């Protein structure tokens with residue numbers, strides 16, 4: 001996959017893309033990530049990227065021209081249509097399902113704004129997806145772009161080794177992940193549940209499923225509502 005990020009603050013990205021899973025994914029050739037400052041595509045003397053809103057009002061609006069030019073420069077000889085993603089609190093809420101969908105794409109271009117709004121023509125004529133990472137307002141789309149990039153890149157087949165499988169991830173089967181424990185068995189008097197030490201794989205799987213169900217039911221009842229629970233799971237929840 002090729003990922004391009006358009007931002008006015010490239011430095012915000014280098015720590016994230018130069019560390020951990022993101023670095024490994026690039027080193028092993030699963031993804032190429034390029035960061036571009038779209039101020040370079042502004043054609044006026046001062047490299048302006050924003051202007052006052054027509055109709056008045058507080059704040060500035062990002063001009064369409066530098067953003068269009070930046071995207072066009074990246075896609076000039078593209079053979080496949082990239083997903084052009086705008087990070088905005090007005091976007092569709094980001095989910096694991098959306099991350100999986102994007103992980104199957106050959107190319108993503110992410111556009112990050114800072115403080116300001118975007119000229120509506122960017123939304124109407126350039127962007128394919130508007131994504132929000134949650135119902136709160138950040139000062140920058142950059143943090144949101146990093147969240148989306150991380151969630152997508154780890155799902156590209158091969159990026160995570162077997163030991164870091166995504167199979168038990170929260171959300172991957174519609175439930176939050178079950179509780180996990182490691183050594184020591186007794187930490188300050190708080191002990192690991194006996195069942196996990198029993199070696200009985202079927203009972204352990206059953207316990208984990210019940211725990212995942214309980215955790216989801218108590219913390220995220222909205223997720224349970226949209227699941228089609230088996231009769232057995234409906235009875236477990238009522239217990």
Ligand code: ADE
Pocket residue numbers: 087088089131132133134135136137138139140141144
């Ligand atoms: N930019 C500012 N807030 C945001 C949010 N919640 N999601 C995506 N982009 C944003």
